Amino acid sequence: MRSYALYRITSTVHFLMFFFCITMALQWHMKPILLILICILNDAATLVISVDNAKISAHPDKWRIGQLICLSIVLGALLTALSFAHFFIARDVFRVSEAQLEAIIYLHISSAPHFVIFSTRLSGYFWENMPSPIFFIAVMGTQVFAMLICVYGVIVGEAIGWIWGIVVIAISLVYFVFLDFVKVFIFHHWNFEFTAHSWPTKARKTKLAARKIRAIQQERVWNSIDRLRQLGLKLKALEAMRT
Numbered sequence: 483m484r485s486y487a488l489y490r491i492t493s494t495v496h497f498l499m500f501f502f503c504i505t506m507a508l509q510w511h512m513k514p515i516l517l518i519l520i521c522i523l524n525d526a527a528t529l530v531i532s533v534d535n536a537k538i539s540a541h542p543d544k545w546r547i548g549q550l551i552c553l554s555i556v557l558g559a560l561l562t563a564l565s566f567a568h569f570f571i572a573r574d575v576f577r578v579s580e581a582q583l584e585a586i587i588y589l590h591i592s593s594a595p596h597f598v599i600f601s602t603r604l605s606g607y608f609w610e611n612m613p614s615p616i617f618f619i620a621v622m623g624t625q626v627f628a629m630l631i632c633v634y635g636v637i638v639g640e641a642i643g644w645i646w647g648i649v650v651i652a653i654s655l656v657y658f659v660f661l662d663f664v665k666v667f668i669f670h671h672w673n674f675e676f677t678a679h680s681w682p683t684k685a686r687k688t689k690l691a692a693r694k695i696r697a698i699q700q701e702r703v704w705n706s707i708d709r710l711r712q713l714g715l716k717l718k719a720l721e722a723m724r725t
Contacts, residue, residue, distance in 0.1 A: 484545060485531075489598060489599045491550070492561070492602065493524070493558075493598070495554055496557075496558040497591070497595070499558060500562045500566070500591070503562075504569065510569075512584055512587065512588060513584065516584070516588045516637070519592075519637065520588070520591055520592050523592060523625075523627065526624060527599075527623075531599070531617065533616050535611070535614040549669075552668070553668050557664065560660075560664065564590075564594060564653075565590060568586060568587060568650070569587060578642075582640050582642050584639060585638035585639065585641075585642045586632070586650060588628070588638060589632045589647065590654065592625065593628065593654040594654040596625060597621075597655060597657075598661055599621065600662075601658055601665055602665070608659075625654075629648075629650075632647055632650075
């Protein structure tokens with residue numbers, strides 16, 4: 483559930499940030515039918531997340547709302563930066579037509595956030611636990627469909643051709659791998675000590691000090707147990723030598 487929440491919040495942050503900024507700054511907008519199509523295809527694919535073979539936690543997961551929100555904002559902001567890069571490079575460098583620009587942005591918005599679900603489905607690297615065949619086919623199938631309607635100009639205003647279609651999908655795949663490394667980095671470095679130093683409230687300082695004391699005590703206990711085990715092995719060895 484936390485994996486789905488991370489993906490959904492990330493997608494929402496990306497969607498809202500990009501379209502709000504591009505609409506307010508440049509008065510650019512996408513056809514409503516394409517926005518609806520993005521929602522339908524992406525939601526249809528995520529329905530099969532229930533049959534994914536993601537590893538189940540041995541213990542109940544702690545939600546860590548602060549970590550969830552911050553990671554979602556970071557991933558969403560990085561996706562937004564990629565969206566602006568697509569927009570300005572296609573418009574100002576390659577000087578595509580307005581209809582082709584709309585198709586390129588549609589394909590990018592459809593694919594880039596959607597591939598992130600392969601990363602958010604687990605806390606480690608995406609290759610540590612591969613998705614189920616049904617889940618993989620559903621996600622990739624929706625994006626192949628999105629690419630085909632853009633390549634041939636169906637629903638979208640003008641065809642963009644196979645080169646643009648393949649390049650946009652390839653960039654989305656490569657970028658999701660980059661976002662996966664960002665996710666793992668944040669997961670590995672985000673702990674209570676990090677939050678206590680970042681937002682040093684009195685309650686957090688007290689709790690952090692108590693945790694450090696408890697950790698020291700636990701280490702002493704385990705060291706004592708280890709010494710007792712070694713002593714027991716030595717006594718058994720002496721008894722064996724006597725017999």
